[in-house]
Amino acid sequence: FRLGLVFLVLFQLGLSAQQTQAEKPAIIPQPAEIDWKDDFFILPERTVVCFNSGAELSAAWLQRLLQNTSTQSYTMRGEECNGFSLHLEPNLEDELGEEGYKLDITSSVVTLTAAKEAGLFYAIQTLRQMFPSEIENEKISGEIKLPQVSIKDVPRYKWRGSMIDVARSFFGPDYIKKHIDRMALYKLNKLHLHLSDDQGWRIEIKAKPKLAEKGGKSSVRGGRSGYLTQAEYKEIQDYAAARNIVIIPEIDMPGHIYAALMAYPELNCDENSNIDPKLATPPEMYHGHRVGWSNLCLDKPEIYDFVATVLGEVADITDGDYLHIGGDEIEDERYTEFVVKADSIVRGLGKTTIGWEEVTQAKVDSSFISQRWNGKTKSVVNTAIIESICSSFYFDHANETGQKMTNNWCQERGVNLKDVYTFKSKNPRTIGVEAPVWTEKVLSDTELDNRFWPRSIAVAEVGWSTEETKDYSNFIERLGEHGSRLEFMNVDYYKSPEVNWN
Ligand code: TNX
Helix, strand or coil, rough: CCHHHHHHHHHHHHHCCCCEEEEEECCCCCEEEEEEEEEEEEEEEEEEEEEEECCHHHHHHHHHHHCCCEEEEEEEEECCEEEEEEECCCHHHHHHHCCEEEECCCCCCEEEECCCCHHHHHHHHHHCCCHHHHHHHEEEECCCCEEEEEEEEECCCCCCEEEEEECCCCCCCCHHHHHHHHHHHHCCCEEEECCEEEEEEEEECCCCCCCEEEHHCCCCCCCCCCCCCCHHHHHHHHHHHCCCEEEEEEEEEEEEHHHHHHHHHHHHCCCCCCCCCCCCCCCCCCCCCCCCCCCCCCCCCHHHHHHHHHHHHHHHHCCCCEEEECCCCCCCCHHHHHHHHHHHHHHHHHCCEEHHHHHHHCCCCCCCEECCCCCCCCHHHCCEEEEHHHHCCCCCEECCCEEEEEECCCCCCCCCHHHHCCCCCCCCCCCEEEEEEEECCCCCHHHHHHHHHHHHHHHHHHHCCCCCCHHHHHHHHHHHHHHHHHHHHCCCCCCCCCCCCC
């Protein structure tokens, strides 16, 4: 009898633990205000998704989510309904901004409200995380209970980014789209593509066809080569835009440019000026790991025609407001002059210039955005800043000390989840955070997944959630609950040992 009682108690404890979990799904990033209620909304066999004017696309997204349940759902134009009710309310912009939203779940209605479509999209992502993780990949036949809750959520920063170095090793449209899907679930909103470097050139430039023809055939040793056609770039951009993600194209200049020099040798000061001593005869492709050895010949005025042509075409195919001009790791007397000229070309094209932190050595326009990576450039504090400080955000660095095929120049032990999560900006000019994966040593999709995930989920929370709502051990707990969701999404994530993965 005693044993029976013990079992009964254990059983009930188990049950109540399960209930708590069901009552409080793990939402990442942590919302600004969240008030869980004790009861549920039970998804009926038939339900309505109603929406007001402007919320059509959001209604379609929500319906797509419901398709992986056994519920039959119908969309209907209209202000209110029992079921799922989407409200686009432009007059709430003061309260909710571009990306904020409200999500209210009662026993009969799930109400999603935002001033902009981006906010509704994010309300749906939060709701998505309340469904069982199977929803990511298969149709759920059983009953689905959503916890009653009231959420009001706005992001801390407008820039919540991820960067793929597609230049050293090429990752094409399939991987990039997959990455966009994953970013969207965690409300990351900027995808920076590092499109050129010494080892490869990855974007078609019609007026300079040899860039992609020659530079697209090269890569770091062991990596993949290839390039994006302009049509592919635009398709990726549309795919991203539908998920509230802006593509940030980077053409790295005036250094990190050997692939272009190989295609157009006249951009060199003289034919041999940019030849890696380990390379035999010019013009050869470069497959090594060295940085800071190639540059456009800044003494030749013609290079600015090249810069204007390339940036002009990139601007033409880019919907976002930004062009990234690189600007890292180069020593040249005329460097600051180059930065000022390139910045004015970009502004002439109607875009905002971004550059790695070194660019702030030049007197640039006040609209300039710099991306802090090693923290060595003091002048960086005078511009708007994207924080990519390597000790927290360089995911080419190891997940754990000694991990193979990783860099360690910034931090010997690598960059762990806590390094990411505990990042705090001290600068009022910080507009957000971004984590790059450089790919000199990342050669396959599996490896790239491993470097991005789960660390990018910590980036998402650092970028979205306020200091007051953040808590590392609570984050680790919620992250564990996302293990199966990541599995269903086929993410080859690193199983961080500090997390209890479910
Ligand atoms: C520095 S960070 C670079 C990249 C390398 C990376 C390797 C920056 C702006 N430049 O070119 O790939 O280190 O960790």
